[in-house]
Amino acid sequence: MQGGPAVILVNPQLGQNIGMVARAMLNCGLTELRLVAPRDGWPNPDAEASAAGATLVLEEAKVFPTTGEAVADLQRVYATTARARGMTKVVETPRAAIGGMRAVSAKGQSVGVLFGPERAGLKNDDIALADTILEVPLNPGFSSLNLAQAVLLVGYEWFQAADETPASELVLNSTRPATKGELINFFQRLEKALEDSGFLYPPEKTPIMVRNIRNMFQRADLTEQEVNTLHGIISALWEKRR
Amino acid sequence: MQGGPAVILVNPQLGQNIGMVARAMLNCGLTELRLVAPRDGWPNPDAEASAAGATLVLEEAKVFPTTGEAVADLQRVYATTARARGMTKVVETPRAAIGGMRAVSAKGQSVGVLFGPERAGLKNDDIALADTILEVPLNPGFSSLNLAQAVLLVGYEWFQAADETPASELVLNSTRPATKGELINFFQRLEKALEDSGFLYPPEKTPIMVRNIRNMFQRADLTEQEVNTLHGIISALWEKRR
Numbered sequence: 001m002q003g004g005p006a007v008i009l010v011n012p013q014l015g016q017n018i019g020m021v022a023r024a025m026l027n028c029g030l031t032e033l034r035l036v037a038p039r040d041g042w043p044n045p046d047a048e049a050s051a052a053g054a055t056l057v058l059e060e061a062k063v064f065p066t067t068g069e070a071v072a073d074l075q076r077v078y079a080t081t082a083r084a085r086g087m088t089k090v091v092e093t094p095r096a097a098i099g100g101m102r103a104v105s106a107k108g109q110s111v112g113v114l115f116g117p118e119r120a121g122l123k124n125d126d127i128a129l130a131d132t133i134l135e136v137p138l139n140p141g142f143s144s145l146n147l148a149q150a151v152l153l154v155g156y157e158w159f160q161a162a163d164e165t166p167a168s169e170l171v172l173n174s175t176r177p178a179t180k181g182e183l184i185n186f187f188q189r190l191e192k193a194l195e196d197s198g199f200l201y202p203p204e205k206t207p208i209m210v211r212n213i214r215n216m217f218q219r220a221d222l223t224e225q226e227v228n229t230l231h232g233i234i235s236a237l238w239e240k241r242r
Numbered sequence: 243m244q245g246g247p248a249v250i251l252v253n254p255q256l257g258q259n260i261g262m263v264a265r266a267m268l269n270c271g272l273t274e275l276r277l278v279a280p281r282d283g284w285p286n287p288d289a290e291a292s293a294a295g296a297t298l299v300l301e302e303a304k305v306f307p308t309t310g311e312a313v314a315d316l317q318r319v320y321a322t323t324a325r326a327r328g329m330t331k332v333v334e335t336p337r338a339a340i341g342g343m344r345a346v347s348a349k350g351q352s353v354g355v356l357f358g359p360e361r362a363g364l365k366n367d368d369i370a371l372a373d374t375i376l377e378v379p380l381n382p383g384f385s386s387l388n389l390a391q392a393v394l395l396v397g398y399e400w401f402q403a404a405d406e407t408p409a410s411e412l413v414l415n416s417t418r419p420a421t422k423g424e425l426i427n428f429f430q431r432l433e434k435a436l437e438d439s440g441f442l443y444p445p446e447k448t449p450i451m452v453r454n455i456r457n458m459f460q461r462a463d464l465t466e467q468e469v470n471t472l473h474g475i476i477s478a479l480w481e482k483r484r
Contacts, residue, residue, distance in 0.1 A: 020388065023388065024388075024391060026381060026384045027381055027384055027385065027386075027387060027391070028380060028381060029380075029381040052386070052388070053384070054384065086415045087413070087415070088412070088413065088415060088417065088468070089412070089413060090411070090412050090413075091410070091411050091412075091413050092409060092410040092411075093408075093409050093410075095402065095409070096409030096410050133413075135407075136398075137401065137405040137407035138269045138271075138398075138401060139270060139271040139401070142268040142269060142295070144269075144294070146265065146266075146294070146390075148388075148391070149266060149269070149390070149391065149394050152395070153394070153395075153398060156378075156380075156395060156398075159379065159380060159381070160337065160379065163379040165335055165377075165379040166335075167335050167337070167338030168332060168333070168334040168335075168338050168339075169332070169333050170330070170333075171329070171330065171331060171332075171333050171375075172330055173329070173330060175330065221332075223330055225330075226330070
């Protein structure tokens with residue numbers, strides 16, 4: 001969790017938004033918050049109320065009078081903007097930028113990301129202090145993000161880049177996938193019940209009906225427990241009734 | 243922009259959060275919002291205030307009495323949870339799930355994503371209506387997301403999966419990268435000024451000094467305009483002064 005970029009809010013307005021930023025940061029394992037001349041002073045009780053428990057981030061936040069002072073000890077700075085605004089500068093998507101950010105960070109160098117105030121965004125003079133512009137690809141007709149949302153997307157990409165959660169996994173709770181033998185055993189019992197009940201009719205259609213039913217159950221990725229449940233269902237619906 | 247998943251909020255509490263969800267949805271090009279028994283009724287003026295212009299999404303929102311009715315016309319349903327909670331079900335990361343979601347959607351089938359109420363999250367009976375659980379990998383010590391943040395991360399992955407923004411790009415505003423000939427011309431003028439001023443000394447170190455200075459400027463990816471600016475700087479600092 002260490003070594004994540006510092007989040008630098010330039011002239012943030014609402015304490016509520018600063019608190020939501022702290023929450024989004026901690027969701028992504030980021031803890032270093034810097035505030036440049038927050039409009040309503042610091043500390044701000046509104047921030048604590050909306051941080052939903054991320055008070056650690058707020059307590060350790062540092063306040064600076066200017067953006068220059070807030071980035072002075074950093075070695076790589078990114079500026080988030082909605083549009084590049086006439087500067088000759090590298091613009092990257094957050095997803096692409098994270099690779100470089102992590103590489104710099106892994107060398108022990110310090111990284112920060114600038115976020116502008118709620119309405120206006122960063123000033124051009126602030127952007128000129130940055131190495132790279134970060135621009136989140138979004139709906140071109142409605143791309144203006146809430147401050148905490150912008151921080152979340154950058155933090156999310158930071159976190160995902162090192163996360164090892166399996167992309168897709170069948171969660172088994174104190175059970176295991178059924179073996180093919182258990183499945184076949186169930187199929188045979190089901191097919192006997194279907195035959196006895198007159199469902200598998202006419203005989204020349206039986207093989208294709210059986211295959212379709214087997215395929216349907218194969219697709220369900222059944223567990224041992226679920227196969228036992230199905231045995232119980234056959235027993236309740238047919239065998240006991242008979 | 244068409245064909246995105248429906249966002250289904252089950253028992254949302256605060257109108258403010260519903261508005262922020264609408265904004266996050268539109269940021270990602272999603273427009274279909276469904277509300278299951280919103281606590282404070284519908285429409286809700288707090289939602290409009292926080293939607294920041296995403297009123298289209300709110301105006302077209304549909305209200306349902308139960309989750310079952312809200313998903314009845316859908317063919318694939320995902321449930322967002324913080325933990326799988328003892329169910330045998332496939333759990334996917336949003337990034338991994340988007341592939342399947344887009345594949346289903348491209349076949350003309352309808353997709354929806356369930357989000358639970360602010361405090362409690364989805365009930366197990368709601369989750370049982372879904373095909374797949376979506377779980378966002380986040381800081382395990384602080385993983386509870388604000389409702390709109392959860393919607394944003396799913397919408398963001400949906401949008402990114404089809405976005406063609408270049409990952410990294412040097413934005414040039416009405417100029418172009420300098421040609422190597424323009425650069426060499428500048429290097430020679432600079433080196434002459436440095437030699438005349440006595441900077442390139444002693445002579446045996448000159449070649450390595452010249453190479454280092456050339457490499458520094460090569461790394462800056464200069465534009466034609468910037469090379470002209472540098473010519474002006476040499477002229478101002480040395481040639482005119484002489």
